[in-house]
Amino acid sequence: MDILRRIMGYVARYKWKAITAMLFLVLLISLNLITPYLTKILVDDVIRGGKRNLLVPILTAIFGFAACRGLLSYFRSFLFESVSQKCLYDLRNDMYTHLQGLSFAFYDDNRIGELMSRMTGDLEGIRMFVVGGLSILLENAIYFTGTTIMLFSLNAELALITLAILPFIAWVAVKFNKTIRPAYSEIREQQANLNTAAQENIAGVRVVRAFAREDYEIEKFEKENRLNQEKNKNASFIWARYFPLIEFLSGFCAVALIGYGGWMVAIEKITLGTVVAFNGYLWMLIMPVRMLGWIVNIIGHAITSGKRVFDILDTGSSIKEKSNSYFSDEYRGDVVFDNVSFSYKENSILFNININAPAGKTIGIMGPTGSGKTSIINLIGRLYDVSSGRVLVDGVDVRDWKLSALRSQIGIVMQDTFLFSDTVEGNILYGNPDASREDVIRAAKIAEAHDFIMEMPQGYDTIVGERGVGLSGGQKQRIAIARAIIKNPRILIMDDCTSAVDMETEYEIQQALKKIMKGRTTFIIAHRVSSVKDADEILFLDNGRIVERGTHEELLALKGRYYELYMQQYKDLDEFRSKRQVI
């Protein structure tokens, strides 16, 4: 009930529209209730009773009523639609804004497909309730009581006989909806499975072909396809079992009316007009009963959908901004890790990390896969919160910073490069929407991306991303670097973002970066010694601990893990050098 109340809270914002719509509805129903009565007068008094002078007024009334009904029902549904669309609009925006505020941890746990279904299917469930459920519930309740009163006042005996079957119709209708609902949701689930099977086959086509797994893929898809067929058949069979039965039972009322009503007319207990009027009212009564199942369904649906939607709206971000958070006009870019430990989902990731990176310094981070490199840099922009210790930027704990101020100072190039379906220029401008075309080109040149961009069909106006031109890993990485550069950040973080770029290009990028990052702080995660060797301090991580730290020379002199790595990568350097000296 709480959920419905919350949904109604959205409706209440447009209460005057809703109230007007309800008023129209009540008027409309009253007109509808009178119409069959007019027919009764027509049959009994005008046709049979011979009061021909009443013909014109009655016919005019029938027509006039129909016209009024048309107008009323038009505006009623227009208003209801408007209210429901407004609510939907509000809810959608609330959801979107809220999703934007949720932390990385939330996105680690929630699949995009799942979030999409909440933003589409579940919001649709709520809309259905607002537009249909509410007005139809009201409409049918009034119809039901109104018609029942009319029928009983016309003739109680006939009313009792013809309506005897109603509870049974209601029972079947409710049962029908209860059975078919899970069947429909099974179809939806299976469609999602089918979708995944096809989508992965297409996206992974290179793997499928490389392993010659076409037959296996066909078999896999056929299984899902067959299940999809079964689920669809199943739902239709349920429909076939119940729906014609409901039709039949509704028709039974009319049969009872002809039989029993006809008998009553024959023994002159009632007039023929009463039977005709009954016939008119009967359908007004049967409809609400048949709708009962639908209404129960809509409400049930709204409750489950509402729960899923509000669950997200009620999810607090694990990253909370303090009330009087810190921001300033001038930022330096000093970064300090003060005894930082970090664990995530009961796994300890980092232990007692201490780093001091005053503005202008470059920190290189190395270490095997899973040693915690990315976690360190994620803590700087407060993408996650530390478990203990402090991360300070410009001497202020990042938890005291205004988030947007903090993150505006940081340019991150992430390991998994994500580009939007936009032009190359649009993607680079994402880092700084106010930048000019010249700035874009300058950033692209620094990132060594300009040349290949110019070779693309429309240059900077080429559309890339999921729905655009396919780029190689190295090309994506370079555009992502340009995107971070154009932001002109005080702190630049590069998370293994040149892995797909050849060494020479990487070298060029680094030389160019060195110039623009003067006086700013840079963090570089890399696997190649060449990427980090110029850093002011190199941290070698293993299992969440800094096992070695120092400059390139210091670490070489240490002859530890870093040295080992260096030797593996450059074992013939010395040999090469000596050769060069010979040359």
Add this chain to the structure above:
Amino acid sequence: MLRQRITDDEALEKPFNKEQFKRLMSYMKPYKKQLLITLVLMIVAAVCGLLGPLILQLAIDKYMFKEKLAGLLLITLAYLGVNLISMLCVRTRVRIMVVVGQEVLFRLRQDLFNHIQKLSFTFYDSRPAGKILVRIINDVNSLSDLLTNGIINVVTDVFTLIVALAFMFSIHFRLALITLTTVPLMVLVIFMLKRTIRVRWQTVRKKVSNMNAYLHESLAGMRVTQVFVREPETREVYRQLSSDIYSTWMNAIKVNNLFWPSIELIAAIGTVLIYWFGLQFLDQGTVTVGVLVAFTGYVWRFWQPLNNLCNFYNSLLVAMASTERIFELLDVRPDITDGENAVEMPPIKGEVRFDNVTFYYEPEKPVLENVSFTVRPGETIALVGPTGAGKTTIVNLISRFYDVVDGRVLIDGVDIRDVSLNSLRKQMGVMLQDPFIFSGTVMDNIRYGKLDATDEEVMEAARVVYAHEFIKDMEDGYYTEVQERGSRLSQGQKQLISFARALLADPKILILDEATSSIDTRTEILIQSGLRELLKGRTSFVIAHRLSTIRNADRIMVIDHGRIMECGSHDELIKKKGIYYNLYRAQYRYLMAI
């Protein structure tokens, strides 16, 4: 500055095309018997429906008198019977047609899927994955209504109209004519209004799919948005898209809601006309009260079939657009297929020879020109060269992912176009730079390399590439579910898994295309020492940026501008002081500048 680029050039409707409709109908051919039975059932049901007002009329005129009570009972029972028959007909029809319709959809979808398995990379390169997916899922779905209900309904609706007319004219000719005067009006309203309604709802659907596309992307890129603090701008775009939906929706509602009141009004005119003229006929004694009541019932029975016909027309247009797309896809000829006399590739020893190979996508931009080389069984070849030089193309040609334009690619002296694709690729292991992880468990992902591998074999492969350690530390070890392109794995971990997958396949020729770029050096070197044992006697091709990876190769080929510029062992090439030497030196340049 935030924009959204959605190119939705797919037509929503297409005019009726006889050829394609016929082709679609050919899928229905095996079910002629079922279609015929359904048709009969529907016609029976339609007659039953039309009998309703007739029975009411009979009851009023003939049996609602004291002396005819037995008749009244009889006619009541008859009415009950008619309802019962109608119910059974509808039920049976649905049960038959759903089986037929779903079977056709199943077939169509499976045909599409099977077909795209035969298409080469050229096809996938040329269109976004989403568009292919839409054909298999949505376009087939959109035929559902036409196949299960549409065609049968149209026949029965026409029949209903004819029978209703026949009934009315046989009862009272002039009253029937008068009743019919409202029908042209009804037709006009239904067809005119429905057209506008249809067009406006299409606009709504487009806007909705725009918004959903944007939503999907902004959820996928949420991390980027947050990191770049672009929330306000994206929110504004979303709000705009969302408000577009509101306005187009209300725009559609404006006409949509006219429909029902118009029909009601026309029906009211019909009723008034029937009573007005009917009363005169009544006075003349040519009609009875029952006939009048029955006729008002018939007025209502006209709009339903008319409406159905109109809906059928609309869904036909939509179905034609889908049909065209489906058949267009089915008609794409696979350009890489088994030759007519393709034989099984015998077990590969590992000699790979390029004989004057030329390759291009567009003639004016050659990718490879007259490339010739021979690789001895068991050799490890490193391909070096700038981005776009043609390294990946060379390895793609070996697996016959593309066909050469000129020249030949021979494995063990056999032109690879003369053997079956399946037998060729089954003996090769290819690892790509961008590893693809299927949703499912880690175990399933590795096992993809050899479907009948035991758990032990899978783990063994994982051990060789040093993936075992991190896999067993995951929450469910090898049975951990990796979702949506393996989003919970780091790039390096994905590469390790796909490495294990390639190894498990026990390939005779191994191709590594920048396959270890995100794996740390220590692990990579460990892997290499493990691999050396494993790859003894197998030919392998390696594309890599890291020198440590390259220098261990037996021979290094330097590729530039689609040609092999140099070829030889590391030491030879260094001595030669050519391009490789310079490349090599360049890589050390700033390291030496310490």
